[in-house]
Amino acid sequence: MSDVHPLVERPPRSVVAVVGVLLVVAPLVLPSFQTYLLTEVLALALFATGFNLLYGYTGLLSFGHAMFFGTAGYTVGIFMRDVAPGLGLGGATPLVGFLIAGVLGVLVAVAVAVPVGYLSVRLEEIYFAMITLSFSMALYVLAIQNYLGLTNGSDGFSVILGTATLGGFDLALYDRVTYYYLTLLVVAPAMYLLWRIVRSPFGLVSEAIRENAERTGALGVGVRTHRWAAFVVSALFTGVAGVLIAPLHGSLSPGANLHWSISAEPVIITVFGGPYTFIGPTIGAFFFEYIRWGITQFPVLEAHWQLIFGTLILGIVLFAPRGVSGFVSWVVSRATGGESA
């Protein structure tokens, strides 16, 4: 959207660099639990930004993104549980196993997205939301029913990463600091790739489809195919987030990975942060995670987290529909006297 203030749409390199340094240094100064939270923020930011490629940038609201998040996570879990122990790569097994599992997880998410996307992009608006919801819930039911005996039903199972021994050096993958850096090493390039996609001709045409799908078609673009491509790309990055979260939480279950309430998370996060800027979802992820944590600090509030989140979302939809980043953009525009929406 062009009436987002340039400072918010394309933050200057210096800002990005400072944030980068902070992210690298953070676990060295933060308590262990805060490092855990920050890791989750990174994964959620990726989840939401991947989701927003489809929503904010292409105009399609999916209510079923848990299906990519969850299937990727489950693939990692199943692989680590059933296949990795037999890999026989010596000390490197935990690490290599996880990497293979991760790649497989993303591939599975993409494999789900291709046919689901093909069928779903024939629909728009509410119907698109409904069909993505149904696909996702169908998978949820299958997981609960322990289809093929893989998922252990509604109880789920644990995902444990071990310690890799590389050249005499022990790397405890389950260690929070180690896992944080692992996550950062994955999320940073992934976010960069998403950034490049959004700035590419593909990304601009996606926005055009959001603005006016009919006209985009009339200009010669195959809209349905484009939407399908955006769907699959969105699913890919969501799958990466799912891969990262599974070991972080240490367990998988249909309720925590495939249920529609998980599909709702990137929606809430994106609404908070603002769907029409690139960093909106990331800002939303920060807000979401730290408000959620903040609430747990006060039992009174924790009992009412739904009320708090519900009210926040209500407030944003009614009074700040562009989310936090939209609001910041507005403030910056006013402050600098530039062109504003």
Place this chain on the structure above:
Amino acid sequence: MTTVLETESLRRQFGDLVAVDDVSVAIDSTEITSIIGPNGAGKTTFYSLLTGALEPTDGRVFITDANNERDELTGRPTHEIARCGLSRAYQINNSFPGMSVLDNLRVARIAATGRSKELRTRYRDDTGLTESAREVLQMMNLMDVAETTVSNLSHGDKRKVEIALSLATDPTVVLLDEPTAGMNPSESADMVELIKDIDETTETTFVLTEHDIDMVLDISDRILVLHQGRLIADGPPATVMDDEAVTTAYLGEQP
């Protein structure tokens, strides 16, 4: 005469209502052609049949490009027809309102050059793309508002963006639907001059529908008259305006 766009017995029915009735025309690439007719005559439906927005009940549509290759357009999806060189500007502004004028045109240029799947480059930094987009802006006198969001433009400028989009894909034929709709006399006059200019300087063939008869007489080399879906007159302005059938259509039966 070089035929660039032709229809053969084009027909469109909605149940019992025949909106376009057996229309056969051959548009000449050297002429500016106008389509006129009383309200409900079928002009917009005719356009929709050409661009693939509607499927014909019967009949065929062909386009001939600069290389003299004749392509059948009948029944093909809209985006394919657009890629064959047929473009349309809409009566109601149909652009990308949340994006800047320049970005609007970038989209058209990306579509025209088949780069919509490209992920590698950055569209802002692509000088070739930006230049070709600016060229269209220049042609339409929109340079001043290049970075303005379309929804913030004046009506006249929005119309210009609408037409700019239809021209930006380097079309063989462009169908303008009431290009001066909602404009004041001075803006309309500007638009007429603009169309004449572009017609002279580019290869694009212009077809337009209009209600403003003065404008039509000023700009057209040839006029087609539609009435109740049928083509009732086809010729140079002088001939058509003298045609009794045309007068009857507009004014009703003369006693």
Place this chain on the structure above:
Amino acid sequence: MTAGLPIQEILTGLSIGSRLFLVALGLSLIFGVLGVLNFAHGAFYMVGAYATASIVGAVGGNFWVAAVGAALTVGLLGAVVEFGLIRRIYDRNELDQLILTFALVLIISDLTRTIWGSGTQTVETPAAFAGNVPVLGVSFPAYRLFVIVVAFLAMGVFWYVLTRTYVGQLVRATSSDRDMAALLGVDVPRLYTGVFAVGSVLAGLGGALTTPIQSFTPALGDQVIINAFVVVVIGGLGSFTGAFVGAMLIGLFQSFGVLVATGVNQLLPFLAMILVLIFRPEGLFGGEEL
């Protein structure tokens, strides 16, 4: 089983469908007229159930008073919600509306838990319909039969009101062209509030009537809304015949699905929704006027 026809399963299916029908009818009505897909409709259903449980205790066990009272309470809740919140977002895109009503789900769920706690609630079957009755050769709970009758009655009443009364005409006119209706003098804002309230009453009534049949917790709203979505999508958003047929279909799926294998009853509705969306996205009865 009698003569090869699984009467028991059919009746059970119709009973499930009947409860779903009331909430789906409300959802469809609101979407058809206002164009808003009310995510919170399941929450309204849930409030209807909880309100019934409370009022029953307060009025000395009279179920009927409680049910009607609960339905009206939810109707009032709906009117307030429409007036205060929904009204502000009619001109926004459907996705904003979905998100707003989703926020309402969170808020209402929380308040429900706060007021009534998270334990399981039950309500006694009203004495008039306690026990079983013989129906078509099987012994079937009288109350469930009653609920089926209510559903058919509701369908009949709605059909009558919409096609044969002046109010019905107004509603249909406004749903097909809001601006025209306003120009013709219809007080559109008031009509909208009224329709939303009626839709909410239906949800509340559905919730109220369900209480003797199943025990419930604050998770009820979430369960119901998903099923309601499935029903209205399959039947056709905005179509009442569709809501009826869709609800009965889903009820029958649930009833028969258990026989095939566990979990099939939960899977079938989603598969059905997917198939409908692929082959006939407007729904089985969509595209036809109401």
